Amino acid sequence: MTATLSTETRELTYVKAFNEGLAQVMRSDEDVFLAGEDVAGYGGVFHMFDGLLGEFGSRRVVDTPISEAALVGMGVGAAARGLRPVVDLMFMDFLAVCLDQVVNQAAKMKYMFGGAVSVPLTITTASGAGLGAAAQHSQSLEAWLAHVPGLKVCMPATAYDAKGLIVAAVRDDNPVVVMLNKVLLGARDVVPAEIYEVPLGAARVVRQGEDVTIVALGRMVTEAVRAAEELAGAGVRAEVIDLRTVQPLDMTTVLDSVRRTNRVLVVHEAVTFGGIGAEIAAQVQDEAFDYLDAPVLRIGAPFAPVPFSPVLERAYVPDAARIVAGCRRLLERG
Template identity: 50%
Template sequence: MFTNGRQITYAEALNEALHEEMAANENIIILGEDIGQYGGVFNVTKDLINKFGKERIIDTPISEAGFTGAGIGAAMTGLKPIVEFMWIDFTFVALDQILNQAAKMTYMSGGQTKVPIVFRTQGGGGRGNGAQHSQSLETIFAHVPGLKVVVPSNPYDAKGLLKTAIRDNCPIMFIENKLLYNMKGEVPEEEYTIPFGQANIVIEGSDVTVVSLSRTVHECKKVVDSLKERGISAELIDLRTLVPMDSQTVIDSVKKTNRLVIVHEAVESFGWGAELSSIVQEQAFDYLDAPVKRVGSLSVPIPYNMALEKEVLPTEARIVEAIEEVLYTKVGTQ
């Protein structure tokens, strides 16, 4: 990682990536609602229309199925579209286009047709936006073969992973988090990309492995830092991408710590944490000194009331409790 001390926000890092890639590749276009003069609901597409014009920054009607289909068609015929969904919840309006068309077209054409498209969106709760604007749906897209799924947790990763996504030749779900847009972090001015399928060991430790991604990485970091005062050494891993998933880094860590806690904002039941838990159970069972623990959102629609919402999402207390359970519980004990 470069270190030049320059601090910019998560939104600014994404905006820089878009500026740089569009300047380098005239085939890149962006489609979505309010992405032009308005600059996007979170300012990620700010000023792009002034530089690249209305032919490449295309404000669309409120019709996700329509502009998603247009983007897929453009990708199949030589352009590099970036389709922005204002909220990840709205991707449901275009699931047929994403899951049945974009994800499957290369396979169904025997490799003759490529769909080099990036679906940019944001998810997560924490703002009191209600059940239809606060979901974490990354597992749905990770479940369907043909899509890559990218979920950056900080400005440095956001820029590097977005540039990699834009240069990729596959359909990609690039999922941001609404509470990270104003987060500042060090981002170099020099050119860089981050490869998919390469997890980041945020903090090294020896007593327990904690795996997360997106905003919950920061919640986990608070817990890991606080546990140091109690003499507990936790290793924190940020997966960065779900597809491809760097399970090997997690397995190597579990072989060292012998314990695993997985934390995600998505609903705990049927979440990606269950898949990772299964992988570790299958490939590193003999190294586990305690059952794998998962911490996710409660299995209810996200409440509008922020006090209730806070209790539904993973809390520091629940993360601490899970870590304590694996530290003090042995496999086979009653």
């Protein structure tokens, strides 16, 4: 659970909260610097880094050439030498351009050097569909990263978590990928003014219930809450869990819930096939099979590229209606 904070709170957007958390951790540690394409003068394509150049100057907020491989490679080297770089990939899809640096260098270096080297590297990126950005700028690829030992992967669903997770990521001594959801950038939440961390690997029970568990990631947390509210009108009490991070994965919170509700639905924006929902379903089957009154159900995107057409894109991304329908299927099978 997140520690109670005593300072003032106010309402911030998701992107402003992220920006504030990064600025605060940069103030607290001079070894932290930011690098990426258009992060300095422009403040990032989604304005995640507005104002940082003016406060920290061009030595700590650095625009780079359009080369994700060079950018992440630089970050790995800087981290191994004792700095705490934050490198921005702009769009999640660009991960494919620098997979070697992420998977074979950042993730493996501590192991390859027998623990003598730490890689406190933070990679920030924007993921998900919903803005009509088409197939090469709209993917959710968290399952790729969660499969790699040595990496940690965060997916904040609220402004509160966007701030707390970026602080925790930068302070961690391992490479951490922070995936911000593009559709959530303007979402508002009450956020403390002081610096704080949201622990990596600690899920949050967003809404308590007794009839079915909905496990959600990123933007799907909002859809899951909407679904739970609709189900409540029909007398169904759905529990909603926000995983917050997919690596490490907080299965303790999930399993505790499943043992009470006896039914579980996992929803993510990524393609259903091979998604993190499959891992959660497998672990639930292993650890809580005797408690299940119905098979684990997964909801995700179809096995297809993200469409450019707004109409098709809306049909592609899971929503509250599909979650409600899934929960009703689970209840009927129990």
